Amino acid sequence: MSNLYLAVIGVGGVGQAFLSQVANLPSTLRPSLIFVSRSTKQLYNSSYSAVNASDLQSSSSKLLSLSELSSYLSSAPGKTILVDNTSSQDVADSYPSFLSAGVSIVTPNKKAFSSNLKLWNDIFSAVDSSNGKALIYHESSVGAGLPVISTLKDLIATGDQVTRIEGVFSGTMSFLFNSFAPADGSGKGKWSEIVAQAKDAGYTEPDPRDDLNGMDVARKLTILARLAGLKVQAPDTFPVQSLIPEALASAKDSSEFMQRLPEFDGEMEAYKDQAAKQGKVVRYVGSVDVAAEKVKVGLEFVDQGSPIASLKGSDNLMCFYTKRYVANPLVIQGAGAGGEVTAMGVTADLIKALERLR
Template identity: 60%
Template sequence: MDLAVLYRCEILNDSPPVMSLAEPDSKKWPKSSKMIGAQETSAIVDFHNPCHIITLDKFAPHQFLASHITPPQPRDSYHLIFQMSRQALSYPAVEKHQKKPSTFNHYVQDLSSMPSTNPIFIAVIGAGGVGKCFLSQLRDLTIRRPFPKLNLCYIATSRKALYNDDYSSIDLESAVDILAKSSKTPPSLPDLVAYLTKAPGKAIIVDNTSSQDVADAYPTALKAGISVVTPNKKAFSGPYKLWQDIFQASATSGAKVYHESSVGAGLPVISTLKDLVETGDEITKIEGVFSGTMSFLFNSFAPTSGSGGKWSDEVKKAKELGYTEPDPRDDLNGLDVARKLTILARLAGLPVESPTSFPVESLIPKELESCSSGDEFLEKLPSFDQKMDEKKASAGNKVLRFVGSIDVASKDVKVGLQTFEPSHPIAALKGSDNIISFYTKRYGSNALIVQGAGAGGDVTAMGVTADLIKVIGQIS
């Protein structure tokens, strides 16, 4: 492949930009120049050597590419790769020409399609399990895709905050450690929005919490032009008015909001549903196992073969393995699954008011609802093993699973125990996997199935990072 390679361009004080070459023998390369503002720019182009590094410090790439450069020989196809800013971006030009060109700039793509060189400022709220995994992935992202520059300007937990008034970047490698030593307390959410609004570039809030207070601030941030990326279910399963306010603010300001990881961790559940809806397919039913905790519990308690363990033992084991919340009742009450169904039902076109507006079966014995702690709950749970054994026995040759389902036609949404044949995909799940089946007019009786790990810090953070990349691509 023929390459046109631009080398280093620097502006020193008020002097004109000067090209410095990576190869010592430059006499054979043609030069041309064009006035750019009050300065003249010279360029050296090599169409033969596959070097491809240039840094343009303090110089706009679209201005530099305005130079007319005549190639040494006509070519059937030229591929321009320029790498700019100190972070070295690759940018291919794919256009082909059969006729001899008069100037090289005929080969340069429309400059309006070039990505912005302005940095993007990122504010991270939440530095717990998912937050730490996200920061690690963000660090790797800045190495793999150094353009545009991603500037971590703010990071906070519920008690501490780390940020600089001049928006200077916080080191991603040591951000969590520095945050732990910070004496700053988090500003109010309106103050955070005001801070990000004044940033010298586009800003994105990455909310890795499950805070309702943070979720309530999304419309304010979006109205101010600040995009939002989050796995926080409460923003999209809370009051229907909040849902409307969030997306109305996004539509009005042009700021983006992505929440793939609010359902299924890193699984492409929301994006799949959106694609089905936006391409005109008709969703008839959504059904699946939406909780990694519930998946693990019932795959162990009611396996497709064998008797399984005692219910209380399996719940205790799930907590020890980190599958449950510190208080397992937060999983067993079914509300987590109900929140996810609320989100999917709304995306499918049903104006579900809240996760408590449809039937949700709780697996918490009424006698244990008032336990003062999760430990007390686990201590008393064995007394209720017989009730769960009776439920399992009543399934006969089928198996029990804790599922959520949305019947779009009848507008019926529910969460609870159902029985399935051992050969059914829902029954055959392993470990803590999730499975979500989309039944649509196009797919007929063969559901479109999304299946895989639906819990864990790394996979959840992966969904957040993937959403961040999408937002960057749209706003940069």
């Protein structure tokens, strides 16, 4: 694929897994890697010849700004795909410029598709005006490697009408509530203990408040709602229930937050007991009511035996209710986080882009 070129920003956990997966693609499918970047290092050359990602650390290449990178990639002697494995808002904001320059984008970066609605519109306007020269794929911005976005797009493209989307969109929240309030009633640990276990096991961000504030779920719901046709302005424009006790919102760091969290175990225990009295279990659920144009994220009491209540471990679960799937929704379930599965979604998107650009 000598006329197809690949540029990669971000070589952390997802980025490393992605590069490894790309290296194992058949040579007939693998594009030429011409640019690799991390926060303080870049590797490329003026001749657009292939580079080896392992040489990045010792690279002395001049650092290009995002606008300079756009010019560099758009001048390559072939078609270029930029893979953004970061969560950078600055990189996301530059997508319209890259796309307008004919550079395709593959990314798991949620911020590009869940920030203000203008950025969303600018991104897809740039794609439309490129007449097929620039593509964008972002399957892994929701559900890691799970086929969530592609399934939703297929439902809509084939004439189905999506009425409701709901599910558990966070591997962290899934683990917390499946451990704290399992459907079989076996959960005995206190909420703060479960959060500490999740943090120690790497299921939460270094500061668990970044998960417990619900904004990660809100961003995913924003993306799905927009794909379903709702003009959601931003993830902070609909109800999002934070699980951070108000008194701990200003804790100076993660250590202080975790140290004081046991003071508030009673609040979560009350939710658990209230759900049990109704024969239900408490879960952290995101939902999009397309007909009512309402999006919300927060605690809900769900029936035991339902798909959401029956989740195990840190799995995600998304239910699509449509005119075709009325009583029994189309359900997608599986690991919704992790470097390897997220990278798999990115690599699969890369393959789709390569096939269309060939």
